[in-house]
Amino acid sequence: MAMPSRVRPIEEALPGHKRYIELHQKGWNNGEIADAMEVSRERVRQVLSFYGLKSVRSASRRVADKQLVDAICRLYDFEDLRDIARSMRVAASALEEAVRQRDPVALTLQAEQRAEKHKAALEQRLQEKLAYWKSASPIGLLTVTSMWRDEFGEFRAGARCECGRETSVRLEYLRRGLVLSCGKPGCHGQVRASAGALKAKAQQVAKHEPKHRSTTHTKSEFHTPDT
Numbered sequence: 124m125a126m127p128s129r130v131r132p133i134e135e136a137l138p139g140h141k142r143y144i145e146l147h148q149k150g151w152n153n154g155e156i157a158d159a160m161e162v163s164r165e166r167v168r169q170v171l172s173f174y175g176l177k178s179v180r181s182a183s184r185r186v187a188d189k190q191l192v193d194a195i196c197r198l199y200d201f202e203d204l205r206d207i208a209r210s211m212r213v214a215a216s217a218l219e220e221a222v223r224q225r226d227p228v229a230l231t232l233q234a235e236q237r238a239e240k241h242k243a244a245l246e247q248r249l250q251e252k253l254a255y256w257k258s259a260s261p262i263g264l265l266t267v268t269s270m271w272r273d274e275f276g277e278f279r280a281g282a283r284c285e286c287g288r289e290t291s292v293r294l295e296y297l298r299r300g301l302v303l304s305c306g307k308p309g310c311h312g313q314v315r316a317s318a319g320a321l322k323a324k325a326q327q328v329a330k331h332e333p334k335h336r337s338t339t340h341t342k343s344e345f346h347t348p349d350t
Contacts, residue, residue, distance in 0.1 A: 186218055190218075255333055264285035264286070266283050288305040
């Protein structure tokens with residue numbers, strides 16, 4: 124990717140570049156940004172160069188005793204190890220190893236905290252998706268009543284068919300309009316007559332599904348005229 128001869132002002136940053144710049148301005152080096160964005164370091168260098176920005180100096184791997192004591196205290200206050208390392212200008216891996224040798228319990232607390240945050244974030248996503256698909260129901264003959272993640276990590280929706288039968292379906296199938304009823308012959312025949320319109324509605328609903336933040340929708344947004 125060739126870089127332009129003219130440097131673009133940060134104020135005019137492209138939407139896809141803003142996160143790179145935000146992390147750079149927080150003091151993250153190119154390697155840390157690459158890890159966070161799941162891209163190569165070369166890609167980070169290219170994006171930052173587009174705005175005339177250079178990588179932050181690599182963090183030190185030496186952890187002073189005073190820094191270590193302070194870091195352990197902050198870990199017990201539930202601060203994130205990466206944030207602590209960044210504020211001290213030391214490599215997170217070096218700080219983690221130093222803490223492990225001095226006070227491994229502090230790292231155990233950190234791991235437990237991260238697990239709790241992950242669990243809470245997943246629960247929030249489930250509730251957002253459930254609220255959204257409930258408000259958008261019915262999808263075909265199905266009204267969504269519950270949401271969970273199965274053993275394969277796939278989102279599944281519990282649903283009640285118009286006939287009263289309870290069923291479950293992979294959320295991805297619901298999004299694509301591949302499942303529109305409980306599957307009983309009578310229900311299947313009922314949706315087959317207008318399958319095209321019902322499938323189109325499901326796919327339209329899926330386009331507006333909240334990804335990482337809460338979004339409030341009303342049923343009127345998803346109303347499609349009878350065809």
